[in-house]
Amino acid sequence: MRILAVDDDPIILTLLVEVLRAAGFTDVVTAESGADALRAIDTTNTAFDCFLLDIQMPEMDGIELVQKIRGYKAYEATPVLMITAMSQRKYIDAAFAAGASDYITKPFEIGEVHARLRLVSSLAETRRAGGIPEHHEEIATDRPVDLARRVKLHDVDGFIDYLAMENYLLQVSRISLIGMRTFGVIIPEMKRVLAHSTPYEYESVVADMAEAISDTLKPQSFFAAHAGGGEFICVLLNCNSFDGDDFNHRLNETITEMDLHYSNGAPMSLRAVVGDDFSLKLKSPKGVSQTLVQALAAAEMVERQPQRKEPQKSSLLQLFGFG
Amino acid sequence: MQAQDAFSAGLQKVRSRFLEQLPEQSAMIRDIWAQVQSAPDKPSPILPDIGRIAHRIAGTAATLGFPELGRLAATLEDAVTEAHDHPGGIAALTAPVTAMLQEMARAAETENQTETGAETGVQTKTGQA
Numbered sequence: 001m002r003i004l005a006v007d008d009d010p011i012i013l014t015l016l017v018e019v020l021r022a023a024g025f026t027d028v029v030t031a032e033s034g035a036d037a038l039r040a041i042d043t044t045n046t047a048f049d050c051f052l053l054d055i056q057m058p059e060m061d062g063i064e065l066v067q068k069i070r071g072y073k074a075y076e077a078t079p080v081l082m083i084t085a086m087s088q089r090k091y092i093d094a095a096f097a098a099g100a101s102d103y104i105t106k107p108f109e110i111g112e113v114h115a116r117l118r119l120v121s122s123l124a125e126t127r128r129a130g131g132i133p134e135h136h137e138e139i140a141t142d143r144p145v146d147l148a149r150r151v152k153l154h155d156v157d158g159f160i161d162y163l164a165m166e167n168y169l170l171q172v173s174r175i176s177l178i179g180m181r182t183f184g185v186i187i188p189e190m191k192r193v194l195a196h197s198t199p200y201e202y203e204s205v206v207a208d209m210a211e212a213i214s215d216t217l218k219p220q221s222f223f224a225a226h227a228g229g230g231e232f233i234c235v236l237l238n239c240n241s242f243d244g245d246d247f248n249h250r251l252n253e254t255i256t257e258m259d260l261h262y263s264n265g266a267p268m269s270l271r272a273v274v275g276d277d278f279s280l281k282l283k284s285p286k287g288v289s290q291t292l293v294q295a296l297a298a299a300e301m302v303e304r305q306p307q308r309k310e311p312q313k314s315s316l317l318q319l320f321g322f323g
Numbered sequence: 324m325q326a327q328d329a330f331s332a333g334l335q336k337v338r339s340r341f342l343e344q345l346p347e348q349s350a351m352i353r354d355i356w357a358q359v360q361s362a363p364d365k366p367s368p369i370l371p372d373i374g375r376i377a378h379r380i381a382g383t384a385a386t387l388g389f390p391e392l393g394r395l396a397a398t399l400e401d402a403v404t405e406a407h408d409h410p411g412g413i414a415a416l417t418a419p420v421t422a423m424l425q426e427m428a429r430a431a432e433t434e435n436q437t438e439t440g441a442e443t444g445v446q447t448k449t450g451q452a
Contacts, residue, residue: 009379009382009383011337011340011341011344011379011383012379012382012383014336014337014340015334015337015383015386015387017333018330018333018334018336018337021329021330021333022329022330022333056378084382085378085381085382085397085400106381106382106383106386107381107382107383107384107385107386107390107393108386109386110386
């Protein structure tokens, strides 16, 4: 696995090289600034499989550098790990919003760096083996749509990779989780209407739905991710209560206004189903992952039993025959 | 075992470079701090330089075996940010700057003692052999 490590502190770079070598990662290139890193990216003959970036650097900081790296088509999905002393929530939020995949705070535990890098390495292996297409060019073929595949949506405001979302929630402190709520959104027709579409059409519709979710959630602070097929997971970052019915209504209005069509000109009729929301307050790392799954399951339940989300009729009215 | 030895040797090299830099970084902090104290009521453009030195030390010290130095560096970095955001708060920096300088000196001294001890250990083994 070829790694590019970027830090303005030569001591950290030397330390990282030693730590990485001890875990068997010997193909490591170092850069002491964002500009040097971009030069290394532009001139390398062999693409990098992973980036390790510091945040606080003069001139171009690590957050700007992630954005620039994500601007390269070849590196849209490449793991970017922030290794930084900036542990405040605002830096964590900004790094993930810019496209970071994971976040390790300095001073780091050597074992932690090894564990995270091994995970990245296995993802890179899977990618090389063809399990995860890395570029748009690779998926824009005539092969059948893989509805389980999670689409990277870095161009849509608030959208990050699903694994990055989990990493983000594990990184912020339990205290920060107090104001966070999560819910799932499902586009039930997605499987049916896209089963015979091209992968490009599938990606375009997923991106359109993500745009609709993003536009409807604004101006709230949020992260959202595509969970595969027609499923999306949303996390509201500073929210104590969420009106799911109102959001559902506005989201479907937005989708209708988009007036989507298939490539052959036929209208595409899609609607969204929004599940119950769940608090992430003081959840353990395992609890966070489980709650995301629970939120998606709740949206699936609404899809199967739509009447469950309709306003409950008053039992008194029902008693007197008005129900 | 060879890989472990190579890793230990590599880490020791990084640790030595880290310690070699401490006297120079300590002198810079002393110098900047003296200038800041000469005009404590004026916003200082060089005060963030203390924060930058502290930031670097905070990022590496604990990993290299100096957790207390790392902790004090992080405290100093936060204190500098706080003082920079609140002009007139320079006085609050006295304690973290002093503690940091003392710990930098202690780290360098501890390392000297460790090196002496290590040499003694090697000599003993050689003697036993």
